[in-house]
Amino acid sequence: DVTQLQLDQAPTEVTELALALDHTLECLAQSWTQQRRLLGDVSHELRTPLTLVQGYLQSTLRRCQTLTTDQRDGLETAAAEADRTIQILNDLLVLTRARMGHLQIGAAPIDVKPVLLAAVMQVDPAGDRIEADIQAAPLWVRGDANALQQVFVKLLENALNYSPPGTPVIVRAGRQADQAVVQVCDQGRGIPLAEQTAIFQPFYRVDVDRSRATGGTGLGLAIVHTLLTQMHGRIQVQSVPAVGSTFTVQLPLTQGE
Ligand code: ADP
Numbered sequence: 282d283v284t285q286l287q288l289d290q291a292p293t294e295v296t297e298l299a300l301a302l303d304h305t306l307e308c309l310a311q312s313w314t315q316q317r318r319l320l321g322d323v324s325h326e327l328r329t330p331l332t333l334v335q336g337y338l339q340s341t342l343r344r345c346q347t348l349t350t351d352q353r354d355g356l357e358t359a360a361a362e363a364d365r366t367i368q369i370l371n372d373l374l375v376l377t378r379a380r381m382g383h384l385q386i387g388a389a390p391i392d393v394k395p396v397l398l399a400a401v402m403q404v405d406p407a408g409d410r411i412e413a414d415i416q417a418a419p420l421w422v423r424g425d426a427n428a429l430q431q432v433f434v435k436l437l438e439n440a441l442n443y444s445p446p447g448t449p450v451i452v453r454a455g456r457q458a459d460q461a462v463v464q465v466c467d468q469g470r471g472i473p474l475a476e477q478t479a480i481f482q483p484f485y486r487v488d489v490d491r492s493r494a495t496g497g498t499g500l501g502l503a504i505v506h507t508l509l510t511q512m513h514g515r516i517q518v519q520s521v522p523a524v525g526s527t528f529t530v531q532l533p534l535t536q537g538e
Contacts, residue, residue, distance in 0.1 A: 314381070317377050317380055317381050318377075318381070320373065320377050321373075321374060321377035321378060321381070324370045324371075324373040324374045324377065325370075325374060327366075327370055328367060328370045328371070328374070331363055331366055331367055331370070332367060334363055335360060335363040335364060335367065338356055338359055338360040338363060339360055341356060342356050342357065342360065365496070365498075368498050369498045369499075369500065372498045372500035372501070372504060373500065375431070375500075375504055376483065376500055376503055376504050376507060379428070379504065379507045379508050379511055380507055382511065384425050384428055384508065384511045384512070385425050386423060386424055386425050386511070386512065387423075387425065387426075390421040390422065390423055390535045390536065390537060391421070391422060391423075391424055391425075391426050391429070392419040392420060392421055392537075393419075393420040393421075393422055393429070393454060393461050393463065393532070394415055394419060394420055394454060396426050396429045396430050396433065397413075397415065397433050397452065397454055397463060398413070398415070399430055400430050400433035400434045400437060401413055401433075401437065401452060403430075403434055404434055404437040404438055404441065405437070405441070405450075410441060410449070410450055411437065411441075411449075411450045411451075411452055412449050412450070412451045412452070413451075413452050413453075414451065414452070414453045414454075415452070415453070415454040415455075416454060416455040416456070418456075419537055420454060420455075420456060420461040420534065421461075421534060421535050421536065421537040422461050422512070422514075422532040422533065422534060422535055423512065423513070423533070423535050424512035424514070424532065425508075425512065428508045428511070428512065429508075429512070431504065431505075431508065432504075432505050432508050432509060432530065433452075433463070433465075433530075435501040435502070435504060435505050436465040436505060436528050436530070437450065437452065437465060438497070438501070439497070439501060439502070439528075440465050440466070440467035440469065440526070440528075441467075442495040442496075442497065443467065443469040443470055443495070443526070444467040444468055444469025444470070444525065445468075445469065448467065448468040448469065449468070450465065450466065450467045451464075451465075451466045451467075452464065452465050452466075453466070456534060457531075459533060459534050460531045460532065460533060460534060461531070461532045461533075461534050462529060462530070462531055463529070463530040464527055464528070464529050464530075465527070465528045465530075466525065466526070466527040467525050467526055467527075468524070468525040469525055469526060470522065470523060471520045471521050471522040471523055471524055471525055471526055472487055472518065472520040472522070472526055473487070473522055474520075477518050477520060480502050480518070481502045481503060481505075481506040481516075482503060483499065483500050483503040484499040484500065484503075485499065486499050509530060509532070512532060513532070513533055514530060514531055514532040514533070515530070515531045516528060516529065516530050516531075517529045517531075
């Protein structure tokens with residue numbers, strides 16, 4: 282091919298440089314994979330003892346009737362922090378597994394609609410916060426139904442967490458050209474333009490204290506972005522501070538069953 286032809290004719294120094302570059306890139310890719318594996322292993326190893334610690338704390342709180350208020354407060358804080366850390370480790374595991382390409386994308390197409398409705402039910406079982414406007418025809422895509430449900434759950438949880446209780450969250454689903462399109466809209470605090478790219482980075486939070494108070498791990502949108510990329514999908518955000526946010530998911534449509 283052309284590159285090979287050019288390399289064949291190039292002076293020795295250029296060929297050596299190209300080979301060295303190739304080798305460096307290979308080493309970088311290897312060390313990248315090793316780092317991700319290490320992160321997955323560490324998360325997994327830490328989760329087991331921490332779950333044990335949390336179990337002991339919970340059972341002490343339940344059984345021990347002689348604790349002083351200070352002791353009880355201390356144990357409750359410890360249990361809550363253990364719980365939060367376990368959630369972070371769980372999310373880190375999901376993120377590293379997805380980034381290493383461990384997602385099970387089945388050969389059969391899946392319909393986005395029931396997956397979206399299951400996510401709505403999971404997040405708003407009473408059905409009093411989320412308004413769904415979902416087109417009747419199936420929306421067939423290629424992907425992993427569990428991963429897709431996680432994507433929708435995380436977007437819906439954020440919409441509920443970052444908007445005041447009385448305001449509606451609207452979820453729409455339909456098609457645009459060759460794409461299935463799902464939108465999650467809220468009338469919440471919004472996200473400044475300058476931060477609308479960074480929120481998809483792990484642990485990035487617009488307002489650290491207020492976001493921590495919502496109980497999230499700071500990994501939700503990083504997971505959403507990674508899972509969608511693995512399914513050849515995309516996510517975009519449109520947001521105006523103090524007005525609200527719309528997250529738009531696009532996935533390529535495929536032939537139905
Ligand atoms: P977290 O666990 O903090 O919610 P995410 O990765 O899901 O982590 O989101 C990253 C940050 O993006 C949040 O901390 C918040 O600042 C901002 N964010 C996400 N969704 C919304 C939303 N619907 N409205 C306003 N801000 C949002």
